Amino acid sequence: MTARKPWVLWLLVGFSLITLSLPTLVIVGASFTAGKIIAFPPDGLSLKWYAAIAEASDLRAAFLRSLYVATVCTLVAIPLGTLAGVALAKYRLRYEKTIQLYLLLPFTIPLIGSGIGLMLVFGSAGVLGQLWPIGIAVCAINLPFMIWAVTGSVNALDPDLENAAANCGAPPVQTFFAVTLPAVMPGVITGSLLMFILALNEFLVSLLLVDARIMTLPVQIYNSIRSIITPDLAAISVVFVVAAAFAIAALDRLVGLDIFLKSK
Amino acid sequence: MRTYRTAYPILWRVFDALEAAVAFLWPARFAPALPYLLVLPAVLLTGLLVIGLVEIADTSLRVLDRSTFRLSETWTLENYGKALTQPLFRNISLRSLLGAVIVTAATLILAFPYAYLMVRTSSSALRKLLLIALFLPFFIGQVVRAYGWLIILGNEGLVNQLLGLVGVGPFRLIYNYPAVLFGLVQYMLPFAVLMLAPALTAIPEEVERAAESLGADRLRTLRHVVLPMARPGLIGAGIVVFTLTLTDFAMPAILGGGSNDFIANAIYDQFFRTSDAGLGATLTMLLVVLGSAVVGIIFAAVGTGTLGLTRRTAR
Numbered sequence: 233m234t235a236r237k238p239w240v241l242w243l244l245v246g247f248s249l250i251t252l253s254l255p256t257l258v259i260v261g262a263s264f265t266a267g268k269i270i271a272f273p274p275d276g277l278s279l280k281w282y283a284a285i286a287e288a289s290d291l292r293a294a295f296l297r298s299l300y301v302a303t304v305c306t307l308v309a310i311p312l313g314t315l316a317g318v319a320l321a322k323y324r325l326r327y328e329k330t331i332q333l334y335l336l337l338p339f340t341i342p343l344i345g346s347g348i349g350l351m352l353v354f355g356s357a358g359v360l361g362q363l364w365p366i367g368i369a370v371c372a373i374n375l376p377f378m379i380w381a382v383t384g385s386v387n388a389l390d391p392d393l394e395n396a397a398a399n400c401g402a403p404p405v406q407t408f409f410a411v412t413l414p415a416v417m418p419g420v421i422t423g424s425l426l427m428f429i430l431a432l433n434e435f436l437v438s439l440l441l442v443d444a445r446i447m448t449l450p451v452q453i454y455n456s457i458r459s460i461i462t463p464d465l466a467a468i469s470v471v472f473v474v475a476a477a478f479a480i481a482a483l484d485r486l487v488g489l490d491i492f493l494k495s496k
Numbered sequence: 497m498r499t500y501r502t503a504y505p506i507l508w509r510v511f512d513a514l515e516a517a518v519a520f521l522w523p524a525r526f527a528p529a530l531p532y533l534l535v536l537p538a539v540l541l542t543g544l545l546v547i548g549l550v551e552i553a554d555t556s557l558r559v560l561d562r563s564t565f566r567l568s569e570t571w572t573l574e575n576y577g578k579a580l581t582q583p584l585f586r587n588i589s590l591r592s593l594l595g596a597v598i599v600t601a602a603t604l605i606l607a608f609p610y611a612y613l614m615v616r617t618s619s620s621a622l623r624k625l626l627l628i629a630l631f632l633p634f635f636i637g638q639v640v641r642a643y644g645w646l647i648i649l650g651n652e653g654l655v656n657q658l659l660g661l662v663g664v665g666p667f668r669l670i671y672n673y674p675a676v677l678f679g680l681v682q683y684m685l686p687f688a689v690l691m692l693a694p695a696l697t698a699i700p701e702e703v704e705r706a707a708e709s710l711g712a713d714r715l716r717t718l719r720h721v722v723l724p725m726a727r728p729g730l731i732g733a734g735i736v737v738f739t740l741t742l743t744d745f746a747m748p749a750i751l752g753g754g755s756n757d758f759i760a761n762a763i764y765d766q767f768f769r770t771s772d773a774g775l776g777a778t779l780t781m782l783l784v785v786l787g788s789a790v791v792g793i794i795f796a797a798v799g800t801g802t803l804g805l806t807r808r809t810a811r
Contacts, residue, residue, distance in 0.1 A: 238714075244609040245626075251682045252629050255644020256636060258654065262647055312537045319534035331535060337542055339736075340791050341549065342743030344760040345784045348767065348777070349548015352555065372541050379538065403515040433637025436745050436760075440767075450639045457643050457750065461650065469640045476635030480628060489627040493615055493693045 256473055262466040281467040291468050294452040297363060298432055301448055304367025305431035306424050309378045312371075313427075314420055317382025318412065322391070338373045346373050347440040354441065366441050366448070370431040377430065378423035384491075385419030418487045429479045433472055549784065555777035567774055575778035585762065585779065589786075591673070592758040596742040599680045603737045604730060606681065607688035612722075614689070615696045634686035642750040645679055646670065671753030679747040684740060688733040695729020696722075735794050739787050759783050 266278035285291050316335065325331060338346065350369045354360045393415070397407045413420075435450040442451055449468070456465055483489060522530070558567035559574045579585050614626040633641055648654045649669040659665035669675060699722060707717040723730075745760035752758075757765075759779065766776030 241609045241613060244606055245613050248606045248610050248685060249626075249629050252633050252685060254648060255641045255682075256632055258647050259640065259644045308541070312541055315534040316538035319531040323531035325531050325535070331539070335535075335538060335542055337545055340739070340788055341545055342739070342760070342780075342783050342787050344743055344745055344763050345552065345780050346545050346548065348763065348780050349545060349552050351548075351767075352551040353544060353548045356551070368541075368544070372544050375538060375541060403511075403519075405514045405518050406511050409511075429635045433635070433640070435637060435639050439745075440764075450637055453643065454639045454746070454750070457639075457646060461643075461646060465643065466647070469636075469643060472636045472640050473632070476632050479635050480631045483631075484624075489624065489631070492627070492690055493623075493697050 259466050259469050260473060262463050263470050265463050265466075267463075281463045284464045285467045288464065291449070291452065291464075294447050294449040295468070295471060297446060298449040300363055301367045301370060301434075301438070302428045302431035304364050305371040305374070306428045308368060308371045309375060309427040310420060310424055313375060313378025313423055314382050314413075314416065317379045317419065317423075318386055318416065320379065321383040321386035335379060336376055339376050343373065343436050344440075347437040350437065351440045360441065361443055361446065363446055366438055366446075367431070369437050369441060370434045371427065373437055374427055374430050374434075377426045381423030381426065382416055382419040384422075385416040389415040418491075421486050422483065422491065425479050425483055429475065432475055552777045552780050552784075555773055556781045558774045560772045560774050565771065575774050576782075578775060579778045579782060588757055588759055588762050591756070592742050595673075595677055595680065595758065596738050599677055599684060599741040600734055600738045602677075602681045603684045603688045604734060607685055607692055607733060608726075608730070610685070611689045611692035611696050615693055616701070630686045630689055633682070634690075638683055638746040639750070641683065642679055642746060645675075645682075645751060649675065670751055671755065673752070673756050676748050676752045676756050676758075679751045680741050680744060683744075683747060684737045687740065688737050691733040691736060692726065692729045695726050695732070699725045731794060735791055739791060742790075743783060743787060 263281055264277050264279070266276035266280065319325070320328070320332065320335075341349075347369075350365075350372070351360065354365045354369075359365045389412070394407055394411050397411045398404075402410060433450055434448075435454065438448045439451050439454065442448060447455070449471070453465060453469065480489070522533070555567065556575055557571040557573070558569075559572055560567060610626065610630075614623055614630075617623055617626075646653065650656070651666055651668065651670075653669070655669060656666035659667070703721055703725070704717050707721045708714070712720065742758075743760055744758055745764065748756050748758040748761050749764075752761075760783070763776050763779045763783065766772050766779060770776075
């Protein structure tokens, strides 16, 4: 009886590991195939699909548009999320519970609802069909991630440090830049990385806000896999795999992945 | 006569100017309002979503005139009647709700051992492997992952080719309900594990040791000690998985092949295929109400759990 659980535990975890990793591995593998259609066993190795996507200007343009959207999103999220996170974690606000629940709205409103709503709002504002509103939209739906990351670090900040700075004669702005900001930096970095990578691969809200001229990469891939599956899509998908790997490596180096295991 | 260079760095001057500007714009007597000023930009950005909901509510009260393809000027509840009575929408809602229940249960069953092993293992290499395996798909995005499953499970995919080598098949493994649910479980697993892990970290290992030293085997320790203590995390993870599944678009669209639509797909079709924005907005409103009702009931019953952005009270 005692021995039973570890066995079941490992079996379930093994199954999860395979399910989580298999699509990624298969996409990376398929992008190096020499054959025309995706085949097993592979028809040999080649880089020709990478050469093909280097030629394909539509895929490259879509990728640049996704980068632009992710950059707008992150640049908006950093000040907004940092200030809100500091305020929520440091000060005792009236109606604090209400403000918190309100700021969690992006997670409680279904994504399709947020997307359709923003489509109507941007439509009546006459900015639909441009790229920057997509960055704003993606920032709005993911902002709680940024705030969450920042509040985590503010909670780890000893308020006496700020008092000490003030006591030594530092005025408020200097205290903020010299003490508070460096202390919450790990949270700001974690949050910005999350915002950037989630914006890079954001799909549904982009799908609702783009038209044929300004498709972002996930939307472009979605439209293509509905017709025919070719390995050049696998090659362009590897961009996301590489971006994700970079983000993970950066998170691990800067704050350590273990931060996600800590209890609040 | 010698002039001494004043030892006053330029950065100090910048900060002096900044302090003066801040003191002018936000004098000390406004200090109590400072936190509200700080949250204001985030509140305004989130306000976009609220305005969006208001616009959806407004649109949902207007019916489409089939002759002019314009929405009516006056408000009516006609769309709601249509959405609640047509069997098509009832079927889609039931399919989404059933899917959300199954996916939530399956995801929690898989996520719990994963999070438990990740938190409790003494090997930091294994912990890192588990974390990376979790973050990689989380950061890759739903479309690319679904694309991976198409390569694996498609009619000419890897599984069918392997089966073909031993002379079985091919089987139709995608474009059906189980494929959608499977894709959703795989999509939700990182969310669930990341919500569960902090809750499990908070359970001291000594408590489990104590239960074991008192003669409880691992299964009873799990049932009577670990699971009850992990309840907030399980509830938080359950809510997130349930609502994300209920409202998902990409997996039913890509792995369902058009015949296994969820509510979000029906909404999309109303806006972009049938061009009936009124009915589409009505379905969106009903989905928002359904989703918020579920979350609201659970929040009210057990609190926000690990979802809260709360200030840590115990220092």
